[in-house]
Amino acid sequence: MPGITREEVAHLARLSRLELKAEELDHFAEQLNDIVDAVARVSEIAAEDVPPTSHPLPLTNVMRPDVVRPSLTPAEALAGAPAAEEQRFRVPQILGED
């Protein structure tokens, strides 16, 4: 399997919303390449006929009764917000200027 390149790490960082510094990119690229080399071993025993396990419990669609119950007040929900306005989270611009 191919290793992981510095360009790939930069791309993955963008996808992960991490604004990495150049020296971090260099350092992580080297370390991640070693880690990827080591973890790639899993394919050695992952035969076609082995079913995957995503979770230790065989649970599906656990639902609670659809009833009204107490919840946080707007003030409590907004108490940790970096910025709030008119009982809402205030966020930086999402759409461009134009």
Add this chain to the structure above:
Amino acid sequence: MTDLIRNTAAETAAAIAAGEVSAVEVAQAHLDRIGAVDEKVHAFLHVDTEGALSAARAVDAKRAAGEELGPLAGVPLALKDVFTTKGVPTTAGSKILEGWVPPYDATLTRRLKDAGVVILGKTNMDEFAMGSSTENSAYGPTGNPWDLSRIPGGSGGGSAAALAAYEAPLAIGTDTGGSIRQPGAVTGTVGVKPTYGTVSRYGLIAFSSSLDQGGPCARTVLDAALLHEAIAGHDPLDSTSIDAPVLPLVAAARQGAGGDLTGVRVGVVKEFAGEGYQAGVMQRFNESVEILRGLGATVVELSCPSFSYALPAYYLIAPSEASSNLARFDAMRYGLRVGDDGTRSAEDVTALTREAGFGPEVKRRIILGTYALSSGYYDAYYGSAQKVRTLITQDFARSFADVDVLVSPTTPTTAFPIGERADDPMAMYLADLCTIPSNLAGNSAMSVPCGLAPEDNLPVGLQIIAPAMADDRLYRVGAAVEAALNNQWGHPLLEEAPAL
């Protein structure tokens, strides 16, 4: 006062119930101890003096009113800073949550409060529970009370160190790949990873949701059982919570302390030995196996061939789930926000905040997880890791057809020096070699102290693994080993730790 901090949780609860000491006196003794030694140990990120004393006063008032007290009423506890506590700061060891005050209690926090447990404060941990040394905390490392220049394990190093330093008789950890058991092993304390789904994850800040499991930490097996029973049980707020009665764990611990293991079948996992295992660790482990035999257990060696693939599978599955879970730290609704100067977009602010707020190990794992899940690599990495997970579960199932419990060293080595593996992720990951298989399979496991390695005089842990929903076996076997060893030593292991 010294006795108040050295008593077990069971002794403390009994003394409070009998009126020999007040809950406030017990809480104050522990707060004083924290004040005296925590500057050196750094087990706590936040000490909640007022909250602790007020909880203790409530227990004393209940007793004065003649109300019945629960089995842990008035006993102090150190809570890992990954569980939300209403009105008390919760950081998960990360700068991105610095100063965050949760508006709600985790179910586990709620249950502790309902049981009259006195929460002293929040303990240090590797950031978002990612690590094996507590060095990845954004707030500085914790020292191992046996040797402050060494790591106390991780990610729950603060909780384990608080126990070993007599700052609290009980603590809570979370175990995603060994974060309760490995700190227990290297600090000479007891740590239990319950069966996945038996202790609620509601209000536990998620790292890897299919692996994360809260559990008890204590200085004795009986104390761990008391705490385990208090926090376990079905929770409708956690969709992966198992709706089944809590097992009689305290009864199992009491039975085990009687010392008879006749009829118990023990399996030694062949793969957990060899290269990388410290000689003194193997020596103490082998002596423990002889003790089990002496108590009447039958011991066989067996093979779990897939276990050697557990570490690589874990370092694909856990980072993959983490990369998704940690997307919630987007600088919009809570936590740190960096670079919001009116000109930048929300997306840029998110990226700048995550760069400033996450430490190196968290960034590495987010990138690794994003890689493992990305198109073109998914089948080879994440898909293969999920298949390994199946094979490991099958190895356990085959083994548990022949034996009641499996045993191994908890960790390949004793506590290593702070700094030694800090920037060597692969070396750090090896600390969880023996603990990870149980997380992947979702079964239960315990680490119990089994002596000091002769070459460095540092604690060694014996790991006991039981099938899912058979956690009571851990307590029976663990308590039997503990009693036999304490009898042999003439005192609990922790009494050999140097004074702080």
